[in-house]
Amino acid sequence: MKLTYRKDYKAPDYKISDIQLDFTLDETKTRVVNTMHVEKINDAPLFLNGRYLELISLKLDGKDFTDYTEDKEGITLFNLPASFCLEIQTQINPKDNSRLMGLYLSKGVYCTQCEPEGFRNITYYLDHPDVLSLFTVIIHADRKKYPVLLSNGNKIKDDGDTVVWQDPFKKPSYLFALVAGDLDHIEDSFKTMSGKNVALRIYCEHGKKDKLYYAMDSLKRAMKWDEERFGREYDLDLFNIVAVSDFSAGAMENKSLNIFNDSCLMANEKTETDATFATVESVVAHEYFHNWSGDRVTARDWFNLSLKEGFTVFRDQSFSADMRSKVVQRIDDVSVLKRAQFLEDDGPLAHPVRPESFATIENFYTSTVYEKGAELIRMQEKILGKEGFRKGCDLYFSRHDGQAVTIDDFVKCMEDANQFDLKQFMNWYSFAGRPTVTVEKEYDDKTNTYKVHLKQSIKNYTEPLMIPLQMGLLDKDGKEILSKTLLLTQNEQDFVFENIAEKPTLSINRSFTAPVTLKISYTDEERLRLVQYDTDLFNRYEIGQEYATDEIIKISQGIGSIDTLVRVFGTYLSLAKQDPSFVSRAMILPALSYIGERTDVFDVDALAAARHAVRQKIAETYQDKFLEIYNDFSSKAPFSAAPEAAGKRAVKNMALAYLSAVREKENIAKEQYFSADNMTDEFSALSAAVNNDLPFEGKLLDNFYQKYKDDALVINRWLALQARKEAKDTLDKVKGLMNLPLFDIRNPNKVYALIGGFAANPVAFHVTGGKGYEFLADTVIRLNAINPQVAERMVRPLVRWKHFDADRQQLMKQQLERIAKTPDICINLQETVTRALKA
Numbered sequence: 019m020k021l022t023y024r025k026d027y028k029a030p031d032y033k034i035s036d037i038q039l040d041f042t043l044d045e046t047k048t049r050v051v052n053t054m055h056v057e058k059i060n061d062a063p064l065f066l067n068g069r070y071l072e073l074i075s076l077k078l079d080g081k082d083f084t085d086y087t088e089d090k091e092g093i094t095l096f097n098l099p100a101s102f103c104l105e106i107q108t109q110i111n112p113k114d115n116s117r118l119m120g121l122y123l124s125k126g127v128y129c130t131q132c133e134p135e136g137f138r139n140i141t142y143y144l145d146h147p148d149v150l151s152l153f154t155v156i157i158h159a160d161r162k163k164y165p166v167l168l169s170n171g172n173k174i175k176d177d178g179d180t181v182v183w184q185d186p187f188k189k190p191s192y193l194f195a196l197v198a199g200d201l202d203h204i205e206d207s208f209k210t211m212s213g214k215n216v217a218l219r220i221y222c223e224h225g226k227k228d229k230l231y232y233a234m235d236s237l238k239r240a241m242k243w244d245e246e247r248f249g250r251e252y253d254l255d256l257f258n259i260v261a262v263s264d265f266s267a268g269a270m271e272n273k274s275l276n277i278f279n280d281s282c283l284m285a286n287e288k289t290e291t292d293a294t295f296a297t298v299e300s301v302v303a304h305e306y307f308h309n310w311s312g313d314r315v316t317a318r319d320w321f322n323l324s325l326k327e328g329f330t331v332f333r334d335q336s337f338s339a340d341m342r343s344k345v346v347q348r349i350d351d352v353s354v355l356k357r358a359q360f361l362e363d364d365g366p367l368a369h370p371v372r373p374e375s376f377a378t379i380e381n382f383y384t385s386t387v388y389e390k391g392a393e394l395i396r397m398q399e400k401i402l403g404k405e406g407f408r409k410g411c412d413l414y415f416s417r418h419d420g421q422a423v424t425i426d427d428f429v430k431c432m433e434d435a436n437q438f439d440l441k442q443f444m445n446w447y448s449f450a451g452r453p454t455v456t457v458e459k460e461y462d463d464k465t466n467t468y469k470v471h472l473k474q475s476i477k478n479y480t481e482p483l484m485i486p487l488q489m490g491l492l493d494k495d496g497k498e499i500l501s502k503t504l505l506l507t508q509n510e511q512d513f514v515f516e517n518i519a520e521k522p523t524l525s526i527n528r529s530f531t532a533p534v535t536l537k538i539s540y541t542d543e544e545r546l547r548l549v550q551y552d553t554d555l556f557n558r559y560e561i562g563q564e565y566a567t568d569e570i571i572k573i574s575q576g577i578g579s580i581d582t583l584v585r586v587f588g589t590y591l592s593l594a595k596q597d598p599s600f601v602s603r604a605m606i607l608p609a610l611s612y613i614g615e616r617t618d619v620f621d622v623d624a625l626a627a628a629r630h631a632v633r634q635k636i637a638e639t640y641q642d643k644f645l646e647i648y649n650d651f652s653s654k655a656p657f658s659a660a661p662e663a664a665g666k667r668a669v670k671n672m673a674l675a676y677l678s679a680v681r682e683k684e685n686i687a688k689e690q691y692f693s694a695d696n697m698t699d700e701f702s703a704l705s706a707a708v709n710n711d712l713p714f715e716g717k718l719l720d721n722f723y724q725k726y727k728d729d730a731l732v733i734n735r736w737l738a739l740q741a742r743k744e745a746k747d748t749l750d751k752v753k754g755l756m757n758l759p760l761f762d763i764r765n766p767n768k769v770y771a772l773i774g775g776f777a778a779n780p781v782a783f784h785v786t787g788g789k790g791y792e793f794l795a796d797t798v799i800r801l802n803a804i805n806p807q808v809a810e811r812m813v814r815p816l817v818r819w820k821h822f823d824a825d826r827q828q829l830m831k832q833q834l835e836r837i838a839k840t841p842d843i844c845i846n847l848q849e850t851v852t853r854a855l856k857a
Contacts, residue, residue: 328391496551741775
């Protein structure tokens with residue numbers, strides 16, 4: 019398995035000033051004529067990447083060229099002049115492209131996905147992000163069958179069956195896009211801060227455009243926000259978005275032509291939940307923000323992927339925080355970080371935000387690159403302040419507009435704009451894992467001084483990090499007496515505060531200022547004080563979550579007590595009327611998978627039983643309060659997608675989930691299901707029935723299926739709900755669902771919902787006997803031949819095999835070894851399985 023190393027980066031020997039792509043579309047025999055003007059920088063052969071291509075002809079300056087060699091990765095051309103025009107004609111088969119990389123068909127619609135290396139599946143090219151060219155695209159197609167023909171930039175010609183697009187901005191090949199099909203659309207416009215009118219269009223399958231209006235609203239709000247927060251104005255007269263059914267990722271930021279997985283673009287109250295509305299808002303904003311942080315300024319190489327993705331995740335998280343509740347957004351962002359990125363940090367797939375090597379970059383579209391990368395940007399904003407950070411961003415965009423650059427270039431702009439040395443901060447990009455910050459606190463009542471001693475440590479890494487930690491001190495009545503940000507720059511460091519009249523309670527790493535594991539001891543009195551009075555609502559939530567995690571582990575070992583934990587969670591309920599969104603999050607116990615990752619050996623059965631006991635105790639102890647909340651927030655007002663209305667539904671349905679665990683209250687779920695006028699309430703009631711094993715579960719599942727069987731996105735949610743049920747017979751149900759006509763293993767959304775949902779279900783997946791492991795391995799081996807990217811994602815629940823008991827270790831390892839022997843195993847899968855087995 020060949021690795022690519024960051025240290026071996028070499029600038030290209032050739033540049034391509036412009037490229038013309040001439041497509042004649044055909045389902046199985048699409049003809050691509052690629053004409054490009056090339057200039058030699060260094061005297062060396064020219065290697066052009068290309069896969070799954072049938073080479074028809076190759077001409078240099080209009081004449082047949084034969085001085086080349088060809089292999090499965092591309093062609094190498096020899097003895098070339100200083101500058102020349104190269105014409106390459108190839109043929110490809112979009113219909114059979116189940117890899118969904120390059121040009122493929124999705125329900126009769128031609129679409130592309132070129133990031134990271136899909137463009138080489140379309141034509142021979144220098145398929146690297148540091149090669150920026152001007153693109154002209156000619157599309158020939160039967161206009162009666164494919165009335166919509168789209169590509170990047172501006173449409174400069176529309177002549178019957180031929181359309182020509184030209185992008186005035188240089189871009190790397192991974193940002194190229196093409197869409198052709200019979201599509202419906204909605205349109206609107208946006209006036210930029212300089213007074214330019216931008217036409218906005220969003221396309222989808224016929225019969226679905228009523229689900230696009232929230233995405234359009236989100237796009238316009240994102241455009242306005244980016245002007246106000248970052249000073250970024252849209253740079254073309256047209257912006258298009260297209261929704262497709264078959265897409266391995268969430269969406270793609272192709273210049274002026276974003277392509278979306280339809281699950282991340284469509285939302286209305288009858289068929290999507292409030293969570294989907296939030297996802298659509300976030301993803302639409304994320305892909306639009308890439309227009310500057312990714313398109314106008316792009317990454318030099320894939321090792322610097324987080325340059326664009328970490329920065330843009332930070333931007334979309336900031337946008338969502340401004341659109342919704344800042345504290346709830348932070349809770350949700352950190353929850354994703356802990357469930358996904360912490361898992362990577364603690365396992366065999368751990369890697370730095372900027373990795374040093376890879377076999378295939380497709381395996382590094384990870385939570386570490388995205389979410390942890392965003393945390394590194396957030397820390398820089400905390401260190402420099404919002405004004406200083408904005409100055410750094412302005413310098414970055416102006417200094418590097420139209421360039422392919424590195425993370426070092428980004429941080430250098432932050433330094434230059436603020437005259438602040440961030441050399442030590444760069445260490446964050448270089449290690450795999452997560453720092454632990456140990457906190458010791460000491461109060462001297464004779465001198466009225468309070469000392470906080472901080473110690474940082476990282477496994478297999480010795481250089482100290484620059485760690486900002488927001489902190490506050492509360493007096494015995496919960497009043498805040500001090501608030502500031504500590505900057506930890508040494509392995510051990512003391513911070514002393516004077517004139518502190520009484521022993522305070524320390525609140526630290528507020529709003530999760532830094533992505534660290536915090537080790538700090540609290541008494542029950544201190545913990546309750548923080549949960550009740552901390553002015554940082556995130557830390558009120560975090561205290562409860564971390565305490566619940568630790569206590570559930572103790573309960574599973576027979577040494578814990580539920581009572582104080584139940585008291586802590588009961589404290590949140592008093593805030594329901596004041597901040598329903600916050601309470602809806604705070605009352606959810608930590609996920610079983612997260613709790614298990616905090617133990618040396620993940621005892622699935624014992625931890626699941628302990629978590630269930632705690633949840634049941636909370637439900638029974640506060641059932642009257644839950645019923646009060648449920649009634650207070652039940653509303654007959656017309657549906658609104660506004661955050662305030664969504665927050666009220668969230669706290670109501672949180673109460674319903676607990677009430678459904680109390681048998682005397684179980685019929686509330688059935689009543690809500692049949693009376694609901696929106697998908698959030700309807701699906702919450704269905705979930706309560708399934709997750710609490712209520713007697714009418716089967717009736718509601720059947721009813722839901724009959725109502726929505728023709729809506730693929732809704733049915734995916736129905737599949738995932740059943741796959742995630744914590745029951746011993748879930749695997750049998752999943753196998754039965756796979757046999758339904760509605761399941762298609764070639765569709766990533768179906769696989770993620772059903773197979774991914776099951777594999778993310780610790781109770782069902784780890785049932786004794788290893789049948790879940792064998793089932794997943796069987797599926798991964800099938801996917802290996804269909805879609806390598808999806809196959810690699812699906813195998814990941816097996817990679818943490820060493821974290822379980824000896825019997826499960828052996829069973830999981832056996833399946834990894836079986837997968838490793840798959841004939842023609844794709845490099846995506848091979849890299850992940852090899853790393854897992856070597857752990």
